[in-house]
Amino acid sequence: MTPSAVKFGRYFILAVNDEKEAITSWPAHGGNIRKTISLYAFAKNSPARFLLVIDSRKDVICEGKAIKRLLTLAAKKNTGLVFSDFSEKKRNKLTSHPLIDYQAGSIRDDFDFGHFFVFSLHAIKSVLDKYGKPPADTDSGLYDLRLKVSLDYRIIHVAQSLYITADRKIKSAKNKASKTEKHFAYTAAANLARQKMLEKVATNYLRLRGAYLKTPKKKIHIAKSNYPVEASVVIPVLNRKKTIMDALKSALAQKTDFSFNIIVVDNHSNDGTTQLVKNLSADNEKIKHVIPNRRDLGIGGCWNEAVKSKHCGRFTVQLDSDDLYSSTKTLQKIVGVLRRGKFAMVVGSYT
Incomplete structure (x- = not known):
């Protein structure tokens, strides 16, 4: 057969039967490859055995032996997807990029499969028949397909660099600057529609897997019991x-407009921190210096020490020991939201 390929969002999707077809039809630049937003139609109608997913933003070089190895693994019974480590070429230097294994809880949409991975088309067609079509959407279609495949088939990680990648073009200063914001892109208002779609996909996966927990509808009852203060800042x-x-x-x-204190849970510091807190707490009654009896606590255990202490207020608000509040009104705003919404938790943004 003649291998077929499409451009799906940032990826080239190539349907092949073996490594020879993969090599002869490997998309170099994608100029003549048609675009699609429907993975379902492309995969369902393909008579091939494998679906190769290649990052179009990179030059991906994979030798025939490496492709054959990936396809051989993808052809094994109960295997749905295969990915491997890779090497990146920059200024004629190769840097290895090891990836982590896929696990049952690896459901993030940005899980790193590298820049080239392989699906079994048998597995794809099976889950499409069983669980339905993925969204006709380049942002969430591949994510949905991968999650559905993971329900019934293995996802194999080859802990060896089997291909080489290189940037297609030099990134601009603007792109480099935006890279620092990539981690927080999901919080941007402009990405709301995309995040809602990804949330819908993830929720459907959890339902199919039997792991979905309904959102509780109860409101917090703010007790009228006496507390030493209305709020405690926990550090x-x-x-x-x-x-x-x-x-x-x-x-x-x-x-x-309410009383508050500051509970510093000092986890047995030995660099002078303890004395600094002790001195300041002696001069300011708002500061409560707590040193746990146990010496095996992590940050969660320190939090528990604060919540269980006699000093803890009605609301607890965290502040890391190396952070600052953005204004003098931050604590008032957080407690105000907790009061109005009767929420169990409020999370604030930071810069």
Whole structure:
């Protein structure tokens, strides 16, 4: 047969039967490859055995032996997807990029499969018949397909660099700057529609897997019991001599219409942090210096120490020992939202 290929969002999707077809039809630049938004139609109608997914933003070089190895693994019983480590070429230097194994809980849409991976078309057609079409959408279609394949088939990671990638063009300063914001892109208002679609895909997967938990509808009942203060700023700390004073000053500077204190859970610091907190707490009754009896606590255990202490207020608000509140009104805003919405938790953004 003549191999077929399409451009699906950022990926070239290539349907092949063996490594020879993959080599002869490998998309170099994608100039003549038609675009599609429907993975379903392309996969369902293909008589091939494998679906190769190649990142169009990279030059991907994979030798025939490596392709054959990936296809051989993808052809094995109960295998749905195969991916491998890779090497990146920059300025004539190769850098290895090992990836992590796929696990049952690896459901993030940005799980790193590298820049080239292989699906079994048998597995794809099976899950399409069983679980339905993926969205006709380049942002979520491949994500949906991968999750459905993972329900019934293995996803194999080859812990060996089987291909080489290189940038197609030099990235601009603008692109380099935006890379630092990539981690937080999901919070941008412009990405709301995309995130809602991805959430819908993930929720459907959890339902299919039997792991979906319904969102609780209950509102928090704000008890009228007596508390020492309305709110406690909790600062877990371990060896933060250089930053703890600034964090404490930021907390002390909060302007509120309610009483609050600051619980510093000092996890047995040995760099001078303990003495700094001790001295400041002696001069300011708002600061409560707590040193746990146990020496095996992590940050969660320190939090528990604060919540269980006699000093803890009605609401607890975290501040890291190396962070500052963005204004003197931050604590008031957070507690205000907790009161109005009767929420179990409120999360604030940071810069």
